[in-house]
Each structure stands twice: as structure tokens, then as C-alpha cells.
Amino acid sequence: MSLANKRVLVVAHGHPDLNKGGAEMAAYNMFNEFRRQDVDAFFLARTDQKPHGGAAFSSRNSDREILFHTTMDDWFLFSNIKTRHMWQEFRDLLMLIKPDVVHLHHYFLLGIEMMQEIRTSLPKCKIVLTLHEYLGICHQKGLMVKPSGKLCYKASPRDCHGCFPDKQPGDFFLREQYIKRIFSVVDQFVSPSAFLKQRYVDWGLDFNRIEVIENGQLPTDKLKRDDSPLSKVRLAFFGQINPYKGIDVLLHAVKSLPKKVQYQLSVEIHGANFELQSGQYQKSTHKLLDQLTHVVKMCGAYEAREMPKLLSRVDWVVVPSKWWENSPMVIQEAFTQKVPLIVSDIGGMAEKVLDGINGIHFGAGNAMDLARVIESVVANRALQNEYSANIRPPMSIEECINQHADLYL
Template structure:
């Protein structure tokens, strides 16, 4: 049944290269492929012409929303609250039957209530890509102390210890406010069971939150790159920041004996390195220089280049030091028949079966990752064994259908 839909994201992949933005845009394109009368609304930091709230990109179906939120504690709009009137007018004009919202970050969490006030009969679906509502530390569920320990649950006093400038009462009210805004959502989509469990523990009704993986576009896979006796090619693909584990990866490589290093070739493809804090940049740059015979830093890539990158490597490594939810690169690697080396926590451990579709190593442990590299080098047949176990991840049409089944469409 064809329907009129609106897909909302916190960024357009034309300007923002994150996995959430890409997942939202791919879903929008799938809606069009399914025959829906679909529109894509993406928040942008680009200055509008003449102070307009909206502008279009590429065509009239892709709309940029020139807004932000000013309160990063509540995800609330303050200075730009007047734009909700323009947003309400746009909703009235489009009058979608279903709104698939892929985020509220930088958009303003009050958006949920505005949507239902303007369109009380609309089906409102919210995909949760991380743990922002649960954790004030950028949704990472990681402690703010020097060791940046993993956090296993939220609580007013626990959160106050991470952010002593906010009282336990502040965190109590924060949770109440966010849950009041979530009240308006008809259905939550969790791309991993791990994330679903965290949100149920936090207070989301288990009957309203469904696990549906981010669908993947169909790709033509070329035969896997042969592993020679001399070299194994491994790629890191994704954002570069202190929680993605680049330092763990480089530390692990430094631990390897020179003979083992010579058998590895590591490609790093990622954006946002230059926007990180100087101490992090200095540490990584120093390690890259020391490991220049093993590692190459390629910088950012465009989505259409991903297939070519994956077709030239043997393994993908995802060494993140936080829980992750469902890194797009894991599904993309599996789509191309590549086994994945992952930290043994969160959505990463859920998506990759150890010794079946990839390998686990102890999260945050360079020693464990170095041991994993040695295991790969000592058994050159391991890659082909795991490749034979890989099945295609959920496709975009399958994801589209599962999400609509969750909301009875």
C-alpha cells in the first residue's frame, strides 16, 4: 500500500558523513522505490538565504531545515523556538501519513509533540541510533573520568558523579522531560537487541520498541582478495575520534614483532580527524609516522567509493571502545563478503559471531587485538573459512517491510 511519508534526519549525507544520516537517507530512497510519496527533511548548519527556515537540495523532495537546539542537556530549542511554527506549517503542507524520524539531536526533542499536535493521526516512528536519552556524555554510556570506563546503567547519582555541575535532581528532571517527549512516539526502532534492552531498562515500553537492523542496498560482490604468504590487507572504515579505537588499533600494531608487521597492510579511511582535540591528533599522528611502513591514512571517503575500498581488502576491523549500536560498516562489510574483527561488546559483538563471521577481541585491549592479528597471520586459511559462513545482511526492502509491520502498515 503506497502512502505519503516524511523521513527526518539530523543531517544530510551530502554534508554529514555519519552512519545515522546515511541509514536515514537510504531508507528514504527505499520508500521512493516502494512507490511511496516520500520526502526527506534533514537538519543543517548551513546558513539559510534570507533567514528562511527551509531550503531544498537536489529536488523538492529533499528539504534542509535550518535549525539547531541550544540546550544540549535536554535537547531542547531555546533561541530558535520560533521555527516550530514554520515546522508546523511544513507538516500541514506535506500531511504525511507516516513520519520516520531518525533522530532528534540538533533538531529539538519537542519535535515529537509538535508532530502529534499538528497531525494527531500520523504514525510516528523513531529510530534510536545511540544512547543520547540515557547518557549525557554524548550518548556513549562511558564515564567521564580519566579512564573513561564503560557505564552499565544510568542513575541520577551515577550521572551526577560524571557531571557534578548537574545535581541528581537535574538528571531526574532530564529523564522525565525526555520521556514526556517520547510519549508521543508510536513505535521505536532499535537496530540492535543490545540497544533495545538498554532503553527498556531506562523506561521505554517493551511493547513499543522493535529490533530491525538498518537495511543494506544490494551490491555485486567480486571474488575475495587472495591472502598471499606475504601480506594481509585490513581496513578501518568510519569516523575518527577518541571512542572509535584507532589508538587501540595502532597500539596493537606496535606490539607486533617486525616480521608480523611486514605481513600486514592497514588502510584507515575516515573523516573528522582534524576536528579532534590536539592531544588526540598529536598521539595518533606520532603513531602513524612510526607505523608508516604498515599503515596508510586515506582520509574521508564518499559512500559510492565504499565498494571499491572493500573489494581490495581481506578484513575489516571495528575496534570501538564504547558500546556501539549497529555500526553501518559491519553490515556493509558483510554485504561484500568480508569478515570483521570487532570489540567484544555492545552491538558489535551482537552483529559478528566469533569464529563464524569474524573475530572478537577484548574491548580496549591492544594486547588482545595484537593476538588476533597473530592468529590471522598464523592461519592464512581462516579468512576463507569465515567468508563461507557469511550470509547477506538484511536488505533495504526487508528492513522497510519489517518496520512497517511493526507499526501495522
């Protein structure tokens, strides 16, 4: 459906030039596809960089890419308290651009009141919000994981108080009501996975207000893979590095393998923000890495444009996350290059990767089960080609935009 007469403002909580998360990339890819299709689109991204002269906004790359220099002061309600004087400048920006559609890919770090400001300033504007995780439901960084590490299946004020004793059940009740009140101004929600949609429906959002649309992928060339029969089985992890992404599960799994299997493996870990994690997490991870230098290589951060080349050197991508996930972009990126995956058997990972068809599931957080799977793909190398042949191309960014267009009208 044509967006020829629509002006669209895409909003993200970070610019991919400055923040490497999947939600930021999903938002930016949409903006760039809009521009490729000659849609009148702007991109607004929050940044914590200090602006020149104290201005609320600056530009990056072009005058259509705008940085919003703001902070989030209340991490419980996602509210901007100390910087509310900046909202007038945000209103001025809205009135200057006058978008017909504002598509938010987050409210985290921006301030959840942003949605109310849009509705107040532009009553006829269509507001679309993509839900990338469970922040509205869960105060634990939107992970729905208890302090013990156990998965949380449903939030309630009393259970949330159990995770955060410094907050009373009444605090969580009021938090939920406040977030739902702000959400009431949203015309349409988008969820990249059916799993995440159901979590929000269970929480109380209307089933019919949430459309499931996968994050679209940019067109890339399929690079030739090294299929030498004498090469090692090559596994790789891609993504943010933090305690919930399961790097420790992967390392413990590799460590538990017999030496003869280890020497038939090559494991690469590609990811950012390891240096931002707690000292204890870094220490325990380095200890495992030091014991596996003959197998595992820590490769550091990577750029999105490098993914095709990196994936061309990989037999399997491992996604060992210990939280539900939603729709890890690396799954779609791997499918684009026809690389099968080994993933935790929960959440969006289990939804996107079909066990025994285009990848393999293992018990989430279970290093021994992951070791079993790794040993099986080393012993039976034909599985890689078999599962690779079953991979279907993921949704393109063009198709993604087309599906969103119906929501904008």
C-alpha cells in the same frame, strides 16, 4: 505490506551529502527505497548551513529533499530555546505535506520538541523513532562511557552527577522525566540491535514499544577479491575518527607486533572528522602513525558508493570501538562483500559478529588482545576464507522497508 496510500516523512539530523554518519545514511537509504517503490515520501534533514534570506527551509537534489536550517541550543535536554520562533514554520511544513507517518532517525540537533510539535499538529499521524545510540539515557554524547573510559552499564541520577559534577542529581532526574514525557508521544520505537533495545528497556521504555529491525543495505555487486597468496594480510578501519572509535587501540596493537609480523601486514584507516578532534588526540595519533608508516596508511574520508571497491581490497575489517556501539553500518557493508571482521567484544558489535564463525572478538580497549588476534590471522591465512564462507547476506533495504511497513499501519 503496501504503503500505496501512505505519505511518509523521513527525518534525519543531517543530509548524507553534508554529513557522513551512519544514521544519516540509514535514513536516506530508506527514503530512496520508498521512492523506488513509488511510496509518496519526503526527506527532511537538519543543516547548520545558513539559509538564503533567512528561510527555515531549502531544498537539495529535489523538492522532496528538504533542508531544515535550525540549531539546538540546549545540549542537556536536546531543546531548541533560542530558535523556537522557527517551530511555526515547521508546523506550516507539516500542514503542507500532511504525512501519515513521520519516521524520525534522530532528534539530536533538531530539537526533541519536534515530536511534540508533530503530535500537536497531526494528532492522527503515526510517529516512529529509530534509536541509533543512547543519547536519551546518557549525557556523555550518548556513549555510556564514564570520564575514566570505563563502560557504564546503567544510568542513575547520582551516577550521572558523578560524571558531570556541575549538574545535580535532581537535574538528571528532571532530564530523564522530560525526555520520557516527549517520548510518550512516539507510537513505535525501532532499534537496530537487541542490545540497544535492552538498554532502553532497562531505562524504562516499554519492551513492546521497541521493535528490533536492522538497518537495510543497498544492493551492490560483489567485487572479486585479490587472493594472491603472496600479498600481505590487509586490515582496514572504516568510520568516524574520534577517541571512542578505538583507532589508538588498533595502532598500539600493530605497534606491539614483532617486526616480522608487521611487515606481513597492510593497515588502512578510512574515516572522516579527524581534523575536528582535540589537538592532544591528533598529536598522540600522529605520533603513533609516524612510527608505523611501513604498515599503516591514513586514507581520509570516503563516500558510501566507494565501499564495495575499498572492501574488495581488504581481508579483514577491524571495528575497535571502546563504547557499546549499536549497529555499525560498516559491519553490514563488510558482510555484503563477504569480508569477515575483527571487533570489540561488547554491545552491538558482539551481537552482529559471531566469534569464531564470521569474525573474531577481542577484549574491548585491550590492544594486546587485538595484537594476539591480528597475529593469529597472519599466521593462519585460511581463517579469512573459512569465516568469509560463513557470512550470510545482511538485511536488504527492501526487506528493511517491508518490516517497517507493518509499523506504519
